[in-house]
Amino acid sequence: MRRPFSFQTKLFITFSLLVTMIIAIAFSVFYWYYQKVNVETIIRTYRGEAASITQQLDNSLYTMDRLVMQIKYNPTIANTFFYMPYQENAESYFENNLEAAYKMRELITSIVGLDPQIFNRVSILSRSGAFFGTGAYYDKARASKQARESPWFNQLSSKSEYRLLLPPHRDDWDRESNREVISVIRKLGEDLTPNTLVEIQLPAEYLDKISSSGQTGSKQVMMISRTGEWIFPRNPILTERFEPHRQAFLQNSAASPSLPSGNEFAWIDMPDGSRDLLIYQHAPYSDWTVMIAEPEQELLAPTRQAGYIFSITAFLIILLTLLTLYFSTKRLLKPLRQLRDTMNQVHLDAIPDMRESKLFRGVELQNTHNELHHLYQSFRKMLERLEESKEQSIEARSRELRSHFAALQAQINPHFLYNTLSLIGALGYETGNSSINQLSTMLVGMFRYITYAGGQPVTLREEIRHTLNYLNIMKIRYEDHLDFVIDVDERLLEQSLPKITLQPFVENCFKHGFANTNYPWKITITGYERDQRQFIEIRDDGCGFSESYLVDFAEQAAEVAAGTFSVYSPTSRAQKDSGTPDEWKEESGAGTINTYARLYYHFGSRVCLELLNGEDQGAIVRIGWWKGTQLHAAQ
Structure with missing residues (x-):
């Protein structure tokens, strides 16, 4: 049979479980709170990065648009291209008029301050086929031909369309280089049907530059247009990889092409079962949306490492606490074990020996607050009461034996009484005295009722019959009284x-x-x-x-x-x-x-x-x- 646990073991197990549970819950709550705060901090950081990229993008596009506006409202440039349709061989006007071309280049350079590290090219094109460009190389023959057939003229024919912002696309004026650029285009003049357009190009690599600060490790920066088309990255493999992010963003914006203002975040369920954090912010000037995504596993990697440290720390604290509990309970219960040994040596006929006195020697039980000392005092009083109870039990047993002896003796007498009373009743009957016969019969009934059946219960009917016998006997004695x-x-x-x-x-x-x-x-x-x-x-x-x-x-x-x-x-x-x-x-x-x-x-x-x-x-x-x-x- 399994041996029961000792009190010390039960106390140690109880407090160990309690302390372990408290520490485990405390560290779990702390880890949960730490992870929550860490995620919130990361979200705020990523929001800041998205806001920074958005601001750089909008600032660059706004600067390009301001420069286009300055070119548009320059009177020399406006007049030159206003009369361009009336010139013969308009498509080769600047090749035939080098002075006009030189003056045009100086004017544009003074406005733009063209730096090939920032802007790719400034171009002015006319329906007549005239084309003028400064900056990067361009194919003059192709430019003159494309200028007549450019779809931009039709796109800017409405009053509502005052500006065109073209996402990254191949340079229309230099197809051989396969270079991608971002274009800001405005019409020259206020006519509904423009004859001349001004374009400033920004190298698409600029998006890589401003996104590089946000792309570290597995973190990826993305951009999409207001219609949900990819702006960045331009790599088809990456766009396929981040397609769930684009779809999730469109769903969060109610599957509408009008994108929300401000910045938000969402958790994206990936096809492989993992989750990615998606931060997105709308750029009001470009009407594009900048998104930053990172897998949850990588995002929470530092938190998991901290969790491992928390677990090890909690384990060490629990181990140290259990050791402290073990030695504390052992020391605390040592007097109780000594008292137990003393109680095991106590006999009913003896007061505890000197070992008890040694245990509490020099202790004033009236002045101490130690519960074990008071327990000892209660033990001594219990022994005194036990001795008193033992004496009372002996006395009660003695009385019981005397009563039992008296009962045994009483069992001998009824038969003699029954026979005697029956004899008296018979004599009364022989002498014709019915009262004696009745009295004897009632007495026999009463004695039988009292002495037979021991302590068994009776009915009220039987009790009334017995009482009636008693009253009839007393009636015979007192007659009419x-x-x-x-x-x-x-x-x-x-x-x-x-x-x-x-x-x-x-x-x-x-x-x-x-x-x-x-x-x-x-x-x-x-x-x-x-x-x-x-x-x-x-x-x-x-x-x-x-x-x-x-x-x-x-x-x-x-x-x-x-x-x-x-x-x-x-x-x-x-x-x-x-x-x-x-x-x-x-x-x-x-x-x-x-x-x-x-x-x-x-x-x-x-x-x-x-x-x-x-x-x-x-x-x-x-x-x-x-x-x-x-x-x-x-x-």
């Missing part, structure tokens, strides 16, 4: 009762109630049912109960209910100072309280016994119980 009435409801007659419940109360009527009362005497026994309760009343017309007796009975009834009543205890205050138990019972009529004790033992709190004085004279004993109450021995 005694009158009695028995009126019991038939519904009560099968109720179980302890044997000899009614007869002691009737006997008390003669011993105490009628002691100082003149003839005639009357006794009434009634049984009735009222409000789901059943009652038996015994009433006489004697002197009634004294006030002191009613007070004593109430105290003794409380002792019965509390379980502290003894049949050998005195029944009045005056008798508690002198006399023997037998004298107490004889002098005070202890049968009343003893009968109540037997009733309470069988019925518990469901039975009540009331002692009352009549309105004129006499005493009333009322026994009541709830209807349907069954007789049992109260535990």
Whole structure:
């Protein structure tokens, strides 16, 4: 069989589990909070990076647009191209007029301050085929041909379209280089159908430059137009890789081509089951959206490393705490183990030996706050009470043996009495004296009722029959001086009762109630049912109960209910100072309280016994119980 745990082991396990749970929960909450704060910090950082890229992009495009506006409103440039359609061989105008070309280049350079590291080319093209460009190389023949057929003229024919912003595309004026540029285009003049356009190109590599600060490790910067088309990156492999991000952004913007202002973020579920963080911010000037994405696994890598450190730290703290708990409980419970060993050596016939004195030597138990010292004091008091209980138990056993001896002796006498009474009845019958015969028969019935069947319960019917025999005997004695009435409801007659419940109360009527009362005497026994309760009343017309007796009975009834009543205890205050138990019972009529004790033992709190004085004279004993109450021995 498995050996049970010791108290120290149980205490250690309980506190260990409690401390481990508290530390684990504390570190889990701290790690969750740390991860939450870390993610929020990363989101704020990425938002700042997206805002920075957006601002650089819009600033560059805005600068390009301002330069185009300055070229547009330069009068020399405007007049030159205004009269261009009226020139012969307009497509080769600048090749044939080098001075005009030189002057045009100076004007554009003074406005733009062209730096090939920033802008790629400034171009002015006319429907007549005239084309002028500064900056990067361009194919003059192709430029003149494309100028007549350029779709930009039609795109800028509406008043609502005052500017064209072309995303990264191949340079239309230098197809051989395959270089991609970003173009800002405005019409020269305010006519609905423009004849001349101004274009400034920005190398598409500029997007790589401004995005390089945001692309570290697995983090990727992306840009899309207001219609959801890719602006950056330009690599088809990368655009395919980040297609879920684009779709998620379009869904978050209600699948509408009008993109939200400000910046937001979202978690994207990838096809491989992972998640990516997506930060996006709208650039108001370009009407493009800048997005920054990074896989959650890479994003939370520093947090996981911190989590490993937290776990190791929590484990070390738990280990250190458990060691401290173990040695603390061992030291704390050492006096308790010593007290246990001392208690194991205690015998009922001896007071604890010197080991107890050594354990608490020099300790003033009245002044200490150590619970173990008080436990020792309680142990000493328990031994004293145990010794006292042992003496009381020996005394009770002695009384029990004496009572048992008396009962054995009493079993010998009834047979002799039965035979003697039967002989007296036979003699009375022979001599013709029926009273003697009746008296003998009733006495035999009473003796048989009292001595047979031990402590088995009886019915109220049997108890009434026994009491009636007693009253008939007393009627023979007192003749016309005694009158009695028995009126019991038939519904009560099968109720179980302890044997000899009614007869002691009737006997008390003669011993105490009628002691100082003149003839005639009357006794009434009634049984009735009222409000789901059943009652038996015994009433006489004697002197009634004294006030002191009613007070004593109430105290003794409380002792019965509390379980502290003894049949050998005195029944009045005056008798508690002198006399023997037998004298107490004889002098005070202890049968009343003893009968109540037997009733309470069988019925518990469901039975009540009331002692009352009549309105004129006499005493009333009322026994009541709830209807349907069954007789049992109260535990």
